[in-house]
Amino acid sequence: MSRSFRDPSVDAGRVEAGLRTLAGVVEPDRPGWTRTALGPVDREGRETVRRWMVDAGLETTLDGAGNVVGRLRGTGSGRSLMVGSHTDTVVGGGRFDGIVGVVGAIETVRALQEAGVRLAHDLVVVDFFNEEPNEFGLSCVGSRAMAGELTTHHLGLSDDHGRTLADALGAVGIDASALLGARYDFSGVDAFVELHIEQGPYLEQHGSQIGLVESITGISRFRALFQGRADHAGTTPMDVRHDAGCAAAGTVLAVERIGSGGDRTKGTSGQVTFTPAATNVVTAHAEFRGEFRGPEAEWLHHAQDRLTAAAQEEGGSRGVQVEVDWLPLQEPAPMDESVVGTLAAVVDGLGLSSSRLFSGAEHDAAVIARQVPAGMLFVPSRDGRSHCPEEWTDLDDITAGITALTQALVALDQRGRR
Ligand SMILES: [Zn+2]
Missing domain, CATH: 3.30.70.360 (Alpha-Beta Plaits)
Known part of the structure; x- marks a missing residue:
């Protein structure tokens, strides 16, 4: 692959600062690092992400479903590549689940810009609203809204106090009808990639720096x-x-x-x-x-x-x-073989060790995979722990994952042009 630009390089200090900032936006009096989507501080978390996107040069909007969506214009005809994850957490959760993928996607944009790399594709970065299951039993609310999978049935789901999801959304500034109208036009998107922590012990046990997800569990x-x-x-x-x-x-x-x-x-x-x-x-x-x-x-x-x-x-x-x-069954989601192949080639090219694996955790990528070819990159979780305050991934591993994500976008961009 010939390049007329420097290799984009990821700034580990900037990544660490981003993780630390979001770790400070948490619900008081709750264990671990808690930022539930329908709680009092998630909006502030997403506002922080929105400002980062603007600072990174993205045209940024908050859609009707609460998703923060940023676009870096490419040089081509408007086809796009999409990356992203989520910043909400479970109660008593950690500092990395989802957050690594959002901070990492924004870092990718900065690294590309600083290296003077312009993709032909637009690069769309998404912080998906409410990925974790809420008290109404529903998860991946933002990505499902973008995929057009939500209906009035979902909005009428009730919690243990008889409150409806529509009411709870209204309390955090999301209008139920706007949510149903937040469908995204995926026809111009050529691929989606999500970087995420593994949340299990497989990579650590196999001494692998990167996980290449083959499919995501049905639920x-x-x-x-x-x-x-x-x-x-x-x-x-x-x-x-x-x-x-x-x-x-x-x-x-x-x-x-x-x-x-x-x-x-x-x-x-x-x-x-x-x-x-x-x-x-x-x-x-x-x-x-x-x-x-x-x-x-x-x-x-x-x-x-x-x-x-x-x-x-x-x-x-x-x-x-x-x-x-x-609740409506979430079908198991196979990742796109050609996207996974591109990710594997990039990871090999960077000299990183990798394993192919199955994700027992759900992800926004499972929803988006029903719309466009999708792939996921995992980075190791210490002792396989997640959804707890002990959740940890080393900064070196996170940086390696973001580097792989950045190179993967360059490769997917070039693949699209052939
Ligand atoms: Zn997650």
Whole structure:
């Protein structure tokens, strides 16, 4: 590959400063580094990102879904390449999940500009709104809005206090109808690449600096509700109770059993509530949320059927009414083989060691992959830890990932011109 410009070089100090700045925009009185999308400080986080994009020379907008979208004009006819990730976190999360991909994408723009490299493609950088599952059970809200996948059904989802997603969005300045109208025109986009931390131990165990994602897990989430009857805990015989808590507990164990049954499959429960919350009253109402993950859609459909049947059985034997509400299934997302091949060649060319792997974590790239050819670059997570304050990736590894991302965009740009 002949080049008439210097190789773009990534400024590690600038990357570290960016990570540190966002680590300072967190919710007070919450553990770790918490910046939930529907919480009080996420807007400030995205405003910080917006200013960085403007400073880096991007034409920047905040779309109707809360996504920060910046565009660096190319020299060509308006075809574009897209990069990005998210800056919201889980409660008690870390400083790297998603953030590395956003800080890294902006650093890529700066590195290209400073090296005097002009791509033929426009380069579109996105900080996707609300990637992490919110209290309504919905994740990847911003990317799904861009992909046109959200409907009024999603806006009507309710949390445990009966508040709707539309209300919660309104409270953080996002108008529900604007969100539904935030569809992005992907017809001019030739490829999408997301840089992200691995969030698991595979790269560390294999001594690899870069992960090349081959596919992203499918996910099926649900909310299970159990309606029994409140009774005196001391006087009501065990065999005549309608204990909603026991039906829920049996169903939680069914999630574990089903999730343990396949290759790379997972089943997890959370947010369990018993009402009334008292040990001297038989539980009248119980509910919890859960999810299954796996690399095959067929298995996920099968898991849905088995879990619904198990919940009905747990409820039926106790005279407890059961309802299992499934969110729309997120299909497993294979990455584009030709984009992955380009990423692999770039990583090899930089002399970085790499592994191909499957992502058990969901990402905005899974949503965008349904619109355009997509690929992901992973950098190692220390001890495989993530979604916790201990989450850590060395700056050298982050810098290597951003360098690979930068070179990958140059390669994808040239590929598009052939
Ligand atoms: Zn993430």
